[in-house]
Amino acid sequence: MNGKRPSISVPWVLVHLLLIAVSIVVIVPLLYLVISAFKTEQGFLEHTFLPLGEGALGIDWSQLTTKQLGRLFSSEIGIGRALVNSIFLSATTAMLATFICALAGYASAALDFKGKRAFEWLVLAALIIPPPLLIAPSYQWLHTLGLLDSYTGLILPAVAPAFGVFLFRQATLQSVPKSILEAARIDGLGEFGIFLVIALPMLRPMVGAFLIITFLAMWNNFIGPQIVLQSAEKQPLSVVIYQTQTAYYSDYGLLMAGTLVSILPVAALFLFLQRDFIAGLSSGAVKG
Amino acid sequence: MTKDTKAAPYLFLAPFLILFLVFTLVPLFQSVPLATQHTFGPDASIDVGMEKFSRAFGDPRFWTALRNTLVFTTGSVLIQLPVALALALVLNRKHVLGRGIFRLLFFSPQLVGLVFVAVLAMVMFQKQKGLVNSILAGGADLIRGLPIIGGWLPSKSDILGIPWLETLAMPALIITALWMYAGFNMIYFLAALQNVPKELEEAAMIDGAGPIRRFFAVTLPSIKPVAIFVVLLSVIGSIQVFELAYIMLPEGMGLQDSGLTLVTYLFKNGFEIGDLGYATAIGWLIAALLSIAAITQRVLNRSEVRL
Numbered sequence: 001m002n003g004k005r006p007s008i009s010v011p012w013v014l015v016h017l018l019l020i021a022v023s024i025v026v027i028v029p030l031l032y033l034v035i036s037a038f039k040t041e042q043g044f045l046e047h048t049f050l051p052l053g054e055g056a057l058g059i060d061w062s063q064l065t066t067k068q069l070g071r072l073f074s075s076e077i078g079i080g081r082a083l084v085n086s087i088f089l090s091a092t093t094a095m096l097a098t099f100i101c102a103l104a105g106y107a108s109a110a111l112d113f114k115g116k117r118a119f120e121w122l123v124l125a126a127l128i129i130p131p132p133l134l135i136a137p138s139y140q141w142l143h144t145l146g147l148l149d150s151y152t153g154l155i156l157p158a159v160a161p162a163f164g165v166f167l168f169r170q171a172t173l174q175s176v177p178k179s180i181l182e183a184a185r186i187d188g189l190g191e192f193g194i195f196l197v198i199a200l201p202m203l204r205p206m207v208g209a210f211l212i213i214t215f216l217a218m219w220n221n222f223i224g225p226q227i228v229l230q231s232a233e234k235q236p237l238s239v240v241i242y243q244t245q246t247a248y249y250s251d252y253g254l255l256m257a258g259t260l261v262s263i264l265p266v267a268a269l270f271l272f273l274q275r276d277f278i279a280g281l282s283s284g285a286v287k288g
Numbered sequence: 289m290t291k292d293t294k295a296a297p298y299l300f301l302a303p304f305l306i307l308f309l310v311f312t313l314v315p316l317f318q319s320v321p322l323a324t325q326h327t328f329g330p331d332a333s334i335d336v337g338m339e340k341f342s343r344a345f346g347d348p349r350f351w352t353a354l355r356n357t358l359v360f361t362t363g364s365v366l367i368q369l370p371v372a373l374a375l376a377l378v379l380n381r382k383h384v385l386g387r388g389i390f391r392l393l394f395f396s397p398q399l400v401g402l403v404f405v406a407v408l409a410m411v412m413f414q415k416q417k418g419l420v421n422s423i424l425a426g427g428a429d430l431i432r433g434l435p436i437i438g439g440w441l442p443s444k445s446d447i448l449g450i451p452w453l454e455t456l457a458m459p460a461l462i463i464t465a466l467w468m469y470a471g472f473n474m475i476y477f478l479a480a481l482q483n484v485p486k487e488l489e490e491a492a493m494i495d496g497a498g499p500i501r502r503f504f505a506v507t508l509p510s511i512k513p514v515a516i517f518v519v520l521l522s523v524i525g526s527i528q529v530f531e532l533a534y535i536m537l538p539e540g541m542g543l544q545d546s547g548l549t550l551v552t553y554l555f556k557n558g559f560e561i562g563d564l565g566y567a568t569a570i571g572w573l574i575a576a577l578l579s580i581a582a583i584t585q586r587v588l589n590r591s592e593v594r595l
Binding site: 012015016018019022023025026027028029030032033036044045048049100101103104106107108111112113116119126128129130131132133134135136137138139140141143144156157159160162165191192195216219220222223226227238241242245252255256258259262263266267270274 | 294296297298299300301303304305307308310311312314315316318319322327330331375378379381383384385390392393394396397399400401402403404407408410411412414417419422467471528530531534535550551554555558559564565567568570571572574575578579582
């Protein structure tokens with residue numbers, strides 16, 4: 001335990017064995033998902049994991065097929081459209097929510113105005129409104145507004161989350177010094193210019209983290225589209241995959257292929273913004 | 289101050305305030321009258337007073353849903369969070385190779401997303417051909433030759449036929465949530481462990497405190513604020529469990545409501561049966577449950593501070 005201890009010891013080996021064991025538990029379902037995505041309905045039933053047989057690495061590669069992926073994008077299921085819908089819905093929601101929350105969070109932390117206390121109180125109170133309570137009344141209200149079966153009805157309620165305002169408020173307090181804002185004001189920059197040019201770059205880790213949070217939230221939003229959208233061609237991946245599960249109940253290969261297509265864009269986005277995400281998560285969200 | 293600076297804060301708050309008012313506050317206020325109505329489609333309704341609430345209290349399915357939800361919440365907190373903390377403690381040790389890779393790997397189930405994890409779990413927990421039962425059966429075959437234990441093991445066909453999704457819904461849900469969220473909560477604990485004062489740890493070590501003693505005397509008190517926060521988030525999230533159960537289980541709830549949760553019951557009443565009033569009343573009862581959780585946490589937190 002002191003600095004002189006050699007790095008390879010019994011506890012060191014045990015720690016790594018444990019980490020590897022947990023890694024296997026985490027990875028096996030993911031591998032299973034990928035492998036199953038390349039199996040036919042029959043192939044899924046015949047081989048639990050990889051189809052062993054004659055071929056390179058002892059695997060019968062001829063048993064694996066991209067037929068299921070092809071079926072997904074054909075007119076039979078038309079997952080291409082759902083993919084576009086999901087990307088559009090998630091990207092729009094993420095950008096609007098990040099902009100709206102950053103604007104409000106920054107204002108409540110860095111600007112002085114009458115009613116500031118009341119606003120802060122409102123944001124804190126809003127954090128404890130439980131989402132399940134709003135499910136049924138929101139449906140009725142969107143019906144009254146004529147927003148059912150429209151993307152507007154799905155996006156607008158999702159772009160003003162109070163916790164976003166709270167996160168950006170904390171991030172501003174932490175990383176945007178008031179003296180810099182004051183200097184910019186003396187230089188004659190307008191308030192919106194100061195926000196856009198000075199504050200927003202300083203909030204970059206939180207912007208990255210919040211883009212991911214809101215993008216993922218809409219990508220994985222199931223209850224929202226299930227309630228608001230009615231037309232089949234408007235549905236995002238989450239609902240289409242669920243419907244595929246109901247319609248092609250026993251074709252697990254197809255189902256896994258659809259799941260694979262659904263998670264690849266998100267995984268790519270996350271790897272791209274990962275550094276910001278971890279930084280944002282540990283700077284603003286967890287202030288112990 | 290110029291005119292511009294005076295108006296600016298309000299203009300900055302306006303988009304949020306307007307959307308919040310229209311899409312959160314209005315439904316929130318509507319949830320009060322709606323819980324006292326019986327609806328016929330989204331337009332027509334009659335007033336029924338507190339009938340929806342009294343119905344919930346006499347509804348055995350509501351109590352089943354409540355029990356299942358509490359089982360899921362307990363399982364999540366008591367199993368998943370200790371695992372998350374243990375992973376963080378292990379990764380936080382000195383001389384760990386590939387720390388960044390393990391951290392990303394343990395976090396990665398989160399990237400699959402709730403809906404898609406549910407679909408994957410549905411396939412994996414299938415009877416006969418699902419991976420979970422296949423692995424269990426394979427493992428049982430390996431030790432079948434052993435004396436004593438070998439005799440106790442159920443037969444291969446019994447193991448392959450374990451009905452996770454049908455009647456063992458709660459264990460299946462808890463295991464799936466463990467796989468998905470342990471690495472996510474680990475990130476919070478890892479961040480908290482950065483705040484443990486090194487001097488304190490070293491002082492305890494010099495005083496001859498063993499690793500277990502150091503954990504309870506130094507590490508745990510230092511990460512307590514974050515730990516309480518993570519427990520509360522976990523409880524609040526678990527009480528609202530819906531997608532996982534609804535997508536994974538047959539009919540969204542398993543056989544004989546074995547995996548029926550509160551939000552699933554709310555959803556089924558509101559959007560399959562069309563009783564928005566009852567759905568809203570259940571929503572209020574879920575809100576009450578969440579407040580109890582939050583208040584309990586507050587009280588616990590305060591009583592600890594006094595010590």
